[in-house]
Amino acid sequence: MDEHTPSSRLPDRWLNCPKIGSLLADIFVPFKTPLDDRYRKDIAKTELYWEPSHVIGICEARNINLGLIVDLTFAKRYYKPEAFIRNGIVHKKIACRGHNETPDATAKQEFIAVCLGYLQNHRCKKIGVHCTHGYNRTGFLICAYLVEELHWSISAAVREFQKAREPGIYKPEYISALIVMYGDEEDTLEAAPWPTWEDPATQSDDIEREKRSKEFMSGIPGVSFVGDRHETEEIQRKAAEMCGFRRQGFPGMQPVSMDCDNLLNLKEEHHVVSWKADGTRYMMLIAGKNRVYFLDRDNAVFKVDGLSFPWKKDPKQHLQCTLLDGEMVIDNNNGTPTPRFLIYDIAFCEKFPIRNQPFSTRVECIKDVIIGARSAAAEKGIINMDSQPFRVRLKEFYDVSMTEKLLGEKFQSQLAHEIDGLIFQPSAKPYKADRCDYILKWKPPELNTIDFRLKIETTKLSEGDPRKLEGFLFVGGLNKHFAKLGKVAKQDRALDGKIVECCFQQFDRNGQTQLGWVMLRERTDKSFPNGYKTALGVMKSIQKPITKDNLIKFINKEAVKEPGWPRSPGQPGPPVAFQKRPNSDFLVPQVPPQRAKMLKDDD
DSSP states (O other), rough: OOOOOOOSSSTTOOTTSSOOOOBTTTTTEEOOOOOOOOGGGGGGGGGGGOOHHHHHHHHTTTTOOEEEEEOOOOOOSOOOOOHHTTTTTTEEEEEBBBBTTTHHHHHHHHHHHHHHHHHHHHHOOEEEEEESSSSSSHHHHHHHHHTTTTTHHHHHHHHHHHHHSTTTTOOOOHHHHHHHHHOTTTTTOOOOOOOTTTTTTTTOOOOOOOOOOOOTTTTTEEEEEEHHHHHHHHHHHHHHHTTTOSSSSOOOOEEEETTTGGGGGGGTSSSSEEEEEEEEEEEEEEETEEEEEETTTOOOOEEEEEEEOBBBSSSTTTOOOOEEEEEEEEEEETEEEEEEEEEEEEEEBBTGGGGOOOOHHHHIIIIIIIIHHHHHHHTSSSSGGGSSSSSEEEEEEEGGGGGGTTTTOOOOOSSSEEEEEEEEEEETTOOOOOOEEEEEEEGGGGGGGEEEEEEEEEEESSSSSSSSSEEEOOOOOOOOOOOEOOOGGGGGGGGGGSEEEEEEEEEEEOSSOOOOOEEEEETTTTSSOOOOHHHHHHHHHHOOOOOOOHHHHHHHHHSOTTOOOSSHHHSOOGGGOOOOOOTTTOOOOOOOOOOOHHHOOOO
């Protein structure tokens, strides 16, 4: 059979796929592959024909001076390139397999070189790009060009492609690959919704949707990955709306590293402080009875079975429309592992956008509507705490004057989980989705870390030299490595391509061998490295560290303090909607952190 002879059928899902997009960046026109007149017998309606002549005709009607076609399909059977060439249009084939396989580095470099070389000699011409459907491979390579040659951000490139070729790139693996190459954790991108013209029942062409799953934090019962795409998208959309987040991706607040500059914030306005638990970050969306969900840092959705949140006004009904922020830890109580979800903020409460309220108000809401309501229901026998999959409690914040006590051995010995720093939160500020420059995380200089993507390569300086392993450390938004591991062992090869948390150590434990960047652990809860901006912030903290003694000294001397925080009864407080009954005891004066106090609001 001739390589251009059509098979007995159309490409799967091709017939109802939109034909062509609009001009993008005044350069590219994305469209689905045309099929020549040999396929007409398989197309019942003439208006669904899409042949090379139709591509040319539509571009002429739109005053688009088409000069080059880049064909990304792996097959050669759809049409003959001469259909374009005889009309004065250059045709270039860059075969990309598709499936769930993104174009490789060679294909990307060839695409950029072809387009760049053509435009240098034909400045008024435009470039048509197509794969089978004109979305994923096409969008991937166009976005790569926009980032590398026009210096767009990856967020802008993906967004503009989406406008030009709705709904945009809809396969998660293509978006993930773009973020790995060009983005960072601050580029919270997601694949577009699966297009309506896609038929999930037919998956036999050049792609097959992968059944993707993800593991929740180990040791936590009653939590399962949500594999249904529609349910996942519904929860992701609701969480984003509740946070006031208008982008795609994980909508939670992201603190920044404390440095010598933003430390001064503590003398400008009142802050409260809490310990930074060495746990795993999750948001919890309470949609109703048997509809409690977690969202992780990758915006993956998990469902929680058997966890109850009685409604305060009527404990026999279930709380709805509430979004919590917190972290999961496993406490070690005399050798017994006890999983707990520590709630440290709330963005939405019972259809009310409490994210706009001061932090002090949000804390009282958590105590009242979440912790208090559960405790009251348990006392009445409405829920059985022992049957819940894990414990839920408030993560306490204290006036900034308590910083020294939180760093003391006595307090840390009373915690049943590891801590690796402190979090400083302005008491009067609202909840802010995404990167939040006014919420500060402090770590001891030796614990300041960056999450890198590790790439291990075997190198040698010249012929005859022995080969050695090198670990290159990459961050998002930087096309070259950010740093290198000080030392690489053979067993580290298993972490090639993984996200690893690293700290910078000047010398080994004996104070002799200079090390540099050292791996601490694999970050199985993250799919992307820290962004370049975040990495620079951490480097600033490493190069000009704020030591424990300097932090305490500054706070004691300079910081704004409110020793009575949180407010005592009778002082101005939160809105009436979130105040407890007059005989309530949870609005109490600030006391030094003690184990008894920490356990008071536990289940």
